[in-house]
Amino acid sequence: MDWWSELWLNEGFATWVGWLAIDHLYPEFHVWSQFVTEAMQTAQQLDSLRASHPIEVPVKDALEIDQIFDAISYLKGSSVIRMLSNDLGVDVFIRGVSDYLKANAHGNATTNDLWAALGKASGKDVNGFMDPWIRKIGFPVLTVAEEPGQIGVRQTRFLSTGDVKPEEDDTLWWIPLGLKTSSQSKEAAIAALTSKEETVRDVDEAFYKLNSNQTGFYRVNYPPARLAKMGAENDKLSTQDKIGLIADAGALAISGDATTASLLTFVSNLSNEKDNAYVNQTWSSSILLTGSHSVWSQMVASLGNIRSVFAENKAVADGLKTFMLKLVSQATENIGWDFKAEEDYLTGQLRALLISTAGGAGHAGTINEAKSRFQRYVSGDSGAIHPSLRLPVFRINVAEGGKEAYEAVKQEYLKTTSIDGKEICLQALGRVQTTELINDFMDFQFSDHVKVQDVHSGSMALAANSKARDALWQYIKDHWDVVHGKLSGNSVVLDRYLKNSLQKFASHEKEKDIAAFFQGKDTKGFDRGLVQVSDTVRGNANYKERDEELLLEWLKARDYASR
Numbered sequence: 264m265d266w267w268s269e270l271w272l273n274e275g276f277a278t279w280v281g282w283l284a285i286d287h288l289y290p291e292f293h294v295w296s297q298f299v300t301e302a303m304q305t306a307q308q309l310d311s312l313r314a315s316h317p318i319e320v321p322v323k324d325a326l327e328i329d330q331i332f333d334a335i336s337y338l339k340g341s342s343v344i345r346m347l348s349n350d351l352g353v354d355v356f357i358r359g360v361s362d363y364l365k366a367n368a369h370g371n372a373t374t375n376d377l378w379a380a381l382g383k384a385s386g387k388d389v390n391g392f393m394d395p396w397i398r399k400i401g402f403p404v405l406t407v408a409e410e411p412g413q414i415g416v417r418q419t420r421f422l423s424t425g426d427v428k429p430e431e432d433d434t435l436w437w438i439p440l441g442l443k444t445s446s447q448s449k450e451a452a453i454a455a456l457t458s459k460e461e462t463v464r465d466v467d468e469a470f471y472k473l474n475s476n477q478t479g480f481y482r483v484n485y486p487p488a489r490l491a492k493m494g495a496e497n498d499k500l501s502t503q504d505k506i507g508l509i510a511d512a513g514a515l516a517i518s519g520d521a522t523t524a525s526l527l528t529f530v531s532n533l534s535n536e537k538d539n540a541y542v543n544q545t546w547s548s549s550i551l552l553t554g555s556h557s558v559w560s561q562m563v564a565s566l567g568n569i570r571s572v573f574a575e576n577k578a579v580a581d582g583l584k585t586f587m588l589k590l591v592s593q594a595t596e597n598i599g600w601d602f603k604a605e606e607d608y609l610t611g612q613l614r615a616l617l618i619s620t621a622g623g624a625g626h627a628g629t630i631n632e633a634k635s636r637f638q639r640y641v642s643g644d645s646g647a648i649h650p651s652l653r654l655p656v657f658r659i660n661v662a663e664g665g666k667e668a669y670e671a672v673k674q675e676y677l678k679t680t681s682i683d684g685k686e687i688c689l690q691a692l693g694r695v696q697t698t699e700l701i702n703d704f705m706d707f708q709f710s711d712h713v714k715v716q717d718v719h720s721g722s723m724a725l726a727a728n729s730k731a732r733d734a735l736w737q738y739i740k741d742h743w744d745v746v747h748g749k750l751s752g753n754s755v756v757l758d759r760y761l762k763n764s765l766q767k768f769a770s771h772e773k774e775k776d777i778a779a780f781f782q783g784k785d786t787k788g789f790d791r792g793l794v795q796v797s798d799t800v801r802g803n804a805n806y807k808e809r810d811e812e813l814l815l816e817w818l819k820a821r822d823y824a825s826r
Contacts, residue, residue, distance in 0.1 A: 271318045271397070272374060275340020276360075278302070279348075282341070291607065296502045296557035298345070299477045304510050304561070306338035307482070310402050311423040311514065312802075313431075314794035318343070318397045319374055342480045343396045349478040350439050350455075351385045359384030392437030392457070396480070399434045404482040404520065405456070405473060409489065412468065416440070417460035421482055424802040425518035435459065441475040442466075443504075470499055477507035484515050487525045494532035505533060506561045513565035517806045523569060524817040527586065530562055556613040562590070563620050567727075572769045572803050574729035579815050582824030588624040589823075595621040595629060600636075602649055611651050619655035623662070633659040641671045653684075657691035669700050677712065686720055689713070693724020693731065701725065701734040709745050715756055718749065723763040732767055739764065740780055754788030761789060765796045769803035 282302075285294045309315055318340050348356035363372065363380035374397055378390035404421035407414050420432045438456040444467045454463070472493065473483050485493070490512060497505060512529055515521035566587055573579040595617040602611055621629040637660045639647035648656050657675075660668040669692065676688035692704050707713065708721045725731040739746055750757040765777055774797055781793055818824035 271336045271340035272372070272377065274337045275318065275344060278337050278341035279344040282345075283353075292609070293502065293557070295476075296506060299503045299506045300510075300557045300561050300564075302338045303342050303477065303480065304564070306334045306342055307402065307480070307510075307514070308423075309334045309795070310339055310400075311421055311518075312795050312798040313422065313424070314791060314798050315400055316791075317400050339402075339480065343393070346396075346439065346479050347381070347389070347393060351381065351387065351389075355385050356381065392455070395434050395436050399436075401431075401434070402480055402482075403434075403436050403438060404484055404515070405438065406484045406520075407473070407486065407489070409468075409486055412466060413462055413464045414466050414471070415460060415462050416456060416473070418456060418481075421514075421518065423514065423518050424798060424805060425520060436481070438481055439479050440473055441479055442471065442473055443475040444471040445469075470496060472500065472504055472508075474507060475504065476501050477503040482511040482514060483507075484511070484520050487521070487528075490525055491528050491532075494529035497533055502555075502558055505558045509533075509558070509561045509565050513568060516569075516810065517572075517802055519805070519809055523810050523814045526565065526569075527817065530566065530590065533558065533562065556609045556616065559594075559613060559616055563616060566590075571727065571729060571767055572807050573811065573814065575769075576811060576815070578824050579811060579818065580729075582815065582818035584624055585823045586818065587620065588626060591617055591621045591624060592626055595626060600632060600649075600652070602651070615651050615655050618652060619658055622655060622659035630659055630663055634663065637664070637668070637671075641675075654687045654690060657687060658694050661691050662694040662696060665696075666700060669695055669704075673704075673707065685717065689717060689721040690724045693721050693728055695725075695728070696730050698734050701731050702738060705735070705738045705742075709742070709749055715749060715752070719756070719760045719763050722760060726764050726767045735764055736768075736773070736777075743780075751788075758789035758792040762792045762796055766799040767803075768800045769807045771801065771804045774800040774804065 282294055282298050285292060316335055318335055351359070359381035360377070362384060363377050366372075366380065367376060375390060378393055381387075382389040401420045401422070403418040406417045406419070408417075409415075418436060418438060420427050420434060422431070435458070436456075440454050440456055440463070442454065442463065470493075474481065490508065493500065493508060500508070508529060509526070512521060512526035516523045516526055566583070570580065570583045570587070573583065598610070598614050598617055600614070600618070602614070618629055618633070622633055633656045636647045636652075637656055640656075657672050661672055664671075672688050672691050676685055676692070679685060679688070689708075692707075695701050695704055704721060704725070708718050713721070722735060725735040746760075747757070750760055768774070768777075777793070777800070778797060786793055815824060819826050
C-alpha cells in the first residue's frame with residue numbers, strides 16, 4: 264500500500280484470501296456461510312451508522328490509524344472483494360491480482376493500481392463501478408416492488424436509524440443483482456443495477472430471490488408477503504440465502520423499513536432447519552448438518568438482539584422468551600449432549616449453540632442437565648463436560664446457580680492456564696444476575712488477574728445481559744479513573760471496550776447520559792467509537808418506541824404472550 268489510507272489493500276484482501284484458502288482446503292466446513300453470518304453482518308452493522316467511514320479514508324495522524332483498524336477495513340473490505348470476485352469469476356480475479364502483484368513487486372501500490380490490473384484481466388471498467396464502494400461511506404438497501412411478471416428495484420443508502428437525509432443518499436452504487444428465479448431455483452444471468460431504480464422484467468412470480476448466496480454487500484427489503492412465502496418455501500434457498508434473509512429482516516426492522524413481525528414469521532418457518540436430519544439420525548450424510556449451524560447462529564443473533572432491545576417490557580420479553588423456547592426446543596432435544604465419533608465439526612458447534620440458547624430460554628431439561636454436569640465437573644470429574652460445551656454449561660450455571668456457581672467459575676478462571684479457558688470463564692461470568700456479583704465481577708476484571716486485552720470480553724457479556732447493563736454503565740462512571748487508567752495505554756483497546764459495553768442500550772435517556780458523561784473529557788482515540796455508540800443506542804430506542812405495541816400484539820395473537 265502507498266499510504267495508511269489504503270490499509271484495506273493489505274487487510275481486506277488478506278481476510279478474503281484466508282477464507283478462500285480454508286474453503287479450498289476444507290470445503291466440508293462451508294466457510295462462506297460462516298463468512299456471511301460473521302464477517303459480512305459485522306461489517307454491515309457498523310457501516311449502517313452515520314459515524315462509519317469509507318473503506319479508503321484519509322489518514323492524518325497515528326490515532327486516526329488506530330480507529331480505522333476496524334470492521335470496515337477488514338470485513339467490509341473483504342466483503343466487497345468477495346462481491347467483485349464473484350462477478351468477475353474467481354479465476355479471472357486471481358489472474359488480475361497476480362498481474363497487480365508482479366507489476367508492483369518491491370514497491371508500493373494504490374487501490375487504482377489494483378482496479379487497473381483487474382480491469383485489464385476482465386475487460387470491464389472495474390475502477391468505474393468499484394470506486395463508490397471504496398471511497399464512499401455506507402452501503403445500499405434495495406427496495407422491491409412487485410407487479411405481474413416483473414419487479415421494480417430501487418437503491419437507497421441504508422442507515423440503521425432509518426432517517427437518511429437527501430444529501431446522504433447521493434451515492435450511486437453498482438449492485439450485482441444476483442437474481443435467482445424459477446421453480447427449480449436456477450440462477451439467472453447476472454445483471455447489475457447501475458441507476459437509482461430499474462424494472463426487472465420476466466420474473467417468475469412463483470419464486471425469486473435477489474443477491475443469490477448473499478455475495479453482494481447490500482440488504483434487500485421485500486414485500487412482507489414475499490418474505491413469508493420464501494420462508495414457507497425455504498427448501499429453495501441456499502444456506503447463505505437463509506442467513507441473508509434473516510439478517511436483512513432483522514436490520515430492516517430496526518431501521519423501520521420493515522417490522523419485527525415479518526422477521527418472526529419468516530423465522531417460524533425455519534424452525535425445522537435440519538430437524539428431519541436429527542430425527543433420522545443421518546449424522547454423516549446430511550448436508551443439512553453441515554450448513555445449519557450458520558443459519559441457527561444468525562437466527563439466534565437476530566432474535567437475541569430483539570430480546571435485548573425489548574428487555575425492559577416484561578410482557579414482550581416473556582413472550583419473546585417463549586417464542587425462542589419453542590423455536591429451539593425440538594432441535595436441542597434431538598441433537599442431544601453426546602458427541603458421536605462420526606459427526607463433523609459443525610455439528611459440535613451447533614450442539615453448543617442450541618444448548619446455550621435453550622438454557623437461556625428456560626428449557627428445563629437443558630438447565631437441569633447443565634447443572635448436573637457442572638456439579639460433577641467442580642467435584643473433580645474433568646470429563647463431565649465436553650470441552651466444546653464448557654461455555655454453554657458455565658453460562659447456564661452462572662445465570663441459574665447464584666453466588667456458588669459464580670465463585671466456582673471464577674476459580675476455574677484462576678486455575679486454568681489455557682487462554683481459551685480464561686476467555687470462556689469471562690464470557691460465562693457475565694451472566695450474573697445480581698448487582699452484588701456484577702460489581703464483584705467488574706472489580707475482578709480490573710484487577711491484576713485479567714489482562715488488558717481481555718477485559719472487554721467480560722463487559723461485553725455483561726452488556727448483553729439485560730439485568731447487568733445498567734450496573735455495568737454505573738460502574739464505568741463511578742470508576743472511570745480505574746477504567747481509563749487500565750485501558751488507555753492502547754486507544755484501540757479502550758475504544759473496543761466502550762463500544763462493546765454501551766451499545767446495547769435502547770433508551771434516549773441513556774444516550775444523553777453517555778454523551779453528558781464524556782462531554783469535556785479528552786476522548787481523542789475513541790471519539791469515533793462514542794459517536795457510533797450514540798447512533799446505535801438512538802436507533803435501538805427509536806426501534807423500541809416504534810415496534811413495541813405491534814410486537815406485543817403479534818405475540819399475543821399467537822399465544823406467546825398473555826392476552
